[in-house]
Amino acid sequence: xAGKDFGAITVKKGSPIKSAxxxxxxxxxxxxxxxxxxxxxxxSVRKAGGDPSKVKFVELAFDQMPxxxxxxxxxxxxxxxxxxxxxxxxxxxEIASSLVDVAKDLTVAMYFTxxxxxxxxxxxxxxxxxxxxxxxxxxxAHPDEVRQAVTTYTKIPAATLAQVTLPKWPAKANRASIExxxxxxxxxxxxxxxxxxxxxxx
Amino acid sequence: MRGANAALGAAGLAAFLALGEAVPRxxxxxxxxxxxxxxxADALGQEVTDHAFxxxxxxxxxxxxxGLAIAVGAGVVVGLLVSVxxxxxxxxASTIEFLRPIPSVALIPLAVLLYGTxxxxxxxxxxxxxxxxxxxxxxxxxxxxxxxxxxxxRSYGLxxxxxxxxxxxxxxxPYVMTGVRLAxxxxxxxxxxxxxxxxxxxxxxxxxxxxxxxAVPDMYALVVVTGLLGLLINVGARTVxxxxxxxxxxxxxxxxx
Numbered sequence: 001x002a003g004k005d006f007g008a009i010t011v012k013k014g015s016p017i018k019s020a021x022x023x024x025x026x027x028x029x030x031x032x033x034x035x036x037x038x039x040x041x042x043x044s045v046r047k048a049g050g051d052p053s054k055v056k057f058v059e060l061a062f063d064q065m066p067x068x069x070x071x072x073x074x075x076x077x078x079x080x081x082x083x084x085x086x087x088x089x090x091x092x093x094e095i096a097s098s099l100v101d102v103a104k105d106l107t108v109a110m111y112f113t114x115x116x117x118x119x120x121x122x123x124x125x126x127x128x129x130x131x132x133x134x135x136x137x138x139x140x141a142h143p144d145e146v147r148q149a150v151t152t153y154t155k156i157p158a159a160t161l162a163q164v165t166l167p168k169w170p171a172k173a174n175r176a177s178i179e180x181x182x183x184x185x186x187x188x189x190x191x192x193x194x195x196x197x198x199x200x201x202x
Numbered sequence: 203m204r205g206a207n208a209a210l211g212a213a214g215l216a217a218f219l220a221l222g223e224a225v226p227r228x229x230x231x232x233x234x235x236x237x238x239x240x241x242x243a244d245a246l247g248q249e250v251t252d253h254a255f256x257x258x259x260x261x262x263x264x265x266x267x268x269g270l271a272i273a274v275g276a277g278v279v280v281g282l283l284v285s286v287x288x289x290x291x292x293x294x295a296s297t298i299e300f301l302r303p304i305p306s307v308a309l310i311p312l313a314v315l316l317y318g319t320x321x322x323x324x325x326x327x328x329x330x331x332x333x334x335x336x337x338x339x340x341x342x343x344x345x346x347x348x349x350x351x352x353x354x355x356r357s358y359g360l361x362x363x364x365x366x367x368x369x370x371x372x373x374x375x376p377y378v379m380t381g382v383r384l385a386x387x388x389x390x391x392x393x394x395x396x397x398x399x400x401x402x403x404x405x406x407x408x409x410x411x412x413x414x415x416x417a418v419p420d421m422y423a424l425v426v427v428t429g430l431l432g433l434l435i436n437v438g439a440r441t442v443x444x445x446x447x448x449x450x451x452x453x454x455x456x457x458x459x
Contacts, residue, residue, distance in 0.1 A: 063414045063416060067234075083416060154411060155417040
């Protein structure tokens, strides 16, 4: 299943690659090696019936992926917004929504604090949690205002911004999705010792 | 002669700008990644109407000026001290030669660990890079003191301070000025680099935001601004140099005997 997520594996317009399985032996760009995006691409390849160990991963900043994909330096790019909108504007095709392949409604980012800080400033942490929960719920309910707010601290051109697929802003971590990600990370040998979710999650 | 040179310079610049317009328009490079001059100029026009742009420019200039001032002050004081105190030059030479070639950008992780993403991080990199430029010039300058002049000053009973003031400093000043001019350019490079990589507020950070925002013409417009800034700084440094050395042969332009 591809499309309608804020991140995707994309291939250049007219590329012979039609599915994640065909990425075997191909050069795929991720923003950081061994991070959530590489893990997600591996899962997409696996789900499509391919062997992820045969994919050649290269590290490239998101904003440089459109040019690299366009000039043929890479065969596919795991790209997120707003570079995804640029890539699509060049006629590129999404072949997999990798973050969705990991888990439905995957939690991709969270705020963390140290145990020490939390013990010293329980009030601040509690208020921060409440405030972010409120703002996330508001953002989820008002996508148009989000697009407006984005213009105040980025320089995304209006034409690109209109095409950007916004993410979801859940106020609570989706534990099942993080467990799925953890399992994949373990499988790919990313951890020396498997993280203890009970300690990490609220 | 002067008018002709200025005209040639203007013509060269115009040709360069026209080339920048023509190359993407002719499809030799992709417009999406290398916009023609006119679109960069448009973006620049938009930039200068944005209040945040001027704040960023101010932040960059603050980092540059503070860093340069600290580096020049420290470079001159340390340079004179190292030259004047007996044996200190020999004792420090190997350390200086070891520290000097360390690229300032290699200290970025250290700067981030110590100061995070604020002005002090920028200052650390700027001062480290420009300090050596000044220090080394001061050391060379002091070495250049004419022994006869030095002996004459001693014979006339000039004390150590008076010799520094009337013999050493005038000899070293042209070198110091060269050091300051080099340091001024290096300081700008490091200020922008620090902002770009660390994300400290300033033009560099704004370039990074434009880049990640897929706002290509804006990014080039900001790059042009940093170029103009470098140009102004160099012209300014040369003017200061000429004023400070108005008495010196190299500026008076008289035939040397």
